[in-house]
Amino acid sequence: MDISRLRKEVYLLDSERKELQDRSVKPHNIIRGSLYTIYRKCGNPNCKCARGEKHAGKYISISKNGKTHLTYVRKKDLKRVEKGTRNYKAYQNNLARIREINEKIYTILEAIRDERVKEYK
Numbered sequence: 001m002d003i004s005r006l007r008k009e010v011y012l013l014d015s016e017r018k019e020l021q022d023r024s025v026k027p028h029n030i031i032r033g034s035l036y037t038i039y040r041k042c043g044n045p046n047c048k049c050a051r052g053e054k055h056a057g058k059y060i061s062i063s064k065n066g067k068t069h070l071t072y073v074r075k076k077d078l079k080r081v082e083k084g085t086r087n088y089k090a091y092q093n094n095l096a097r098i099r100e101i102n103e104k105i106y107t108i109l110e111a112i113r114d115e116r117v118k119e120y121k
């Protein structure tokens with residue numbers, strides 16, 4: 001087994017993790033949920049929506065305990081919420097990558113140990 005190659009891999013994974021950590025320790029504007037456009041009728045029988053031209057609205061969708069909750073996003077907040085939900089998704093991706101890196105490093109360190117470990121007799 002090429003231990004120096006394994007060491008190099010640990011080093012590379014570690015610096016990638018460091019970068020992800022540095023980007024994640026001070027989150028700015030992260031908003032949980034996904035943004036959706038939903039078309040609805042308002043209930044007024046004389047409105048254009050009653051003739052099929054429904055009202056478009058932006059909603060944040062969050063699932064809690066298997067249930068989906070929708071929250072209407074006010075027009076004045078839309079830019080911030082769009083950015084915030086994008087940031088949240090990126091944050092979640094960072095976390096997933098950090099977990100993957102941790103597992104890889106763990107596996108490599110075990111392999112290095114197994115290569116070097118001695119039995120006392």
Ligand SMILES: [Zn+2]
Nearest residue numbers: 041042047049
């Ligand atoms: Zn309407």
